[in-house]
Amino acid sequence: MPAMQRYALKIEYHGAPFVGWQRQIGLASVQGAIEDALAKIEPRVHNIAAAGRTDAGVHGLAQVAHCDMERDWTPFRLSEAINYHLKPLPVAIVDCVAVDDDFHARFSAQERRYLFRVLVRRAPATHQAGLVWQVKKPLNIDLMREGASHLIGEHDFTTFRSTICQAQTPVKTLDRLEMKEVPVSGGVEVHFDVRARSFLHNQVRSIVGTLERVGAGSFAPDDVRKIRDARERTACGPVSPPHGLYLSHVTYKTDPFAQSTLGQQ
Structure with missing residues (x-):
């Protein structure tokens, strides 16, 4: 060879x-x-x-x-x-x-980072179509943040795991789960920044779908803790659609692209 x-x-x-x-x-x-x-x-x-x-x-x-x-x-x-x-x-x-x-x-990867985009507005998505999950009713981001606090750290995420997930254990450590509102014409986008060493199948989409229900008023923030501790897939909120989700960054001990000159060619 x-x-x-x-x-x-x-x-x-x-x-x-x-x-x-x-x-x-x-x-x-x-x-x-x-x-x-x-x-x-x-x-x-x-x-x-x-x-x-x-x-x-x-x-x-x-x-x-x-x-x-x-x-x-x-x-x-x-x-x-x-x-x-x-x-x-x-x-x-x-x-x-x-x-x-x-x-x-x-x-060699030490952390994966995902972005999830939720468009909150009545008017249909145009330029964002296929790139965001659109919801029409306002979301209370403060309640969503309170609910998200129950998911930070090491937990059994069975509730937020697809039934076809092949991971050996449902226990994962969520390093970061933050949300910010970005003004757009006619509404806002809520951006979820989710980081962990590794994820279960459908974990991010399940978490976002559950927190959206908190923001809409269907769940209370403390319900997220109860949903987490149920360790039952049926306790989870609706799974958000895939087109709002992006793999946005992968972290390594030494960034392989740090010395890249490709953009200067």
Whole structure:
């Protein structure tokens, strides 16, 4: 086997056309699209690894993956070549760097960060359509923050876990769950900033859906604690739709993109 050079890729994508990140035979996936592009550059089977396996319809602002290449590519040329073969799909390599062989996009990651966007206004979404979850009635963000306080730290998140989740344990540590209101024409967007080392399947969407019910007045803030402690999926609020969710950042001990000059090319 020839020596391989490993590259870290920062990837942006619109999740609507895809069944999610993970490759599935006969279905359109983000991983499959990138691997197909790599196969046109270096004709062989490619198997890339990513920091997080986003679900169908979920977007990526800064997904991180790594690939191993036989040729000694400059990061600029590699990213340009992949992007050329990704057209016209809504997937783009926005940064690319050569990394050591021991870098692993998934196992080296120390924290994943997700953004969830909720548009609160009566008028239909136009420019934001497909990129936000729209609700028409006002939300009390102070009550939502009070409810969210019951989810920070280490807990059994069985209530907020999909029934098909394959994680070995429902116990996770939520490092941050913050909300802010961003004024938009005719209303506001509520942005959720959710951070943890790792997440359960549907955990973020389940949390957002439950807190939206708090903001709408259907649940009291303390109900979130009771819902959490029930450890029953049926106790959860409605699961929010995938198109409001974005993988927004992946943290590593040493940022592989810190010294990147790709944007200066």
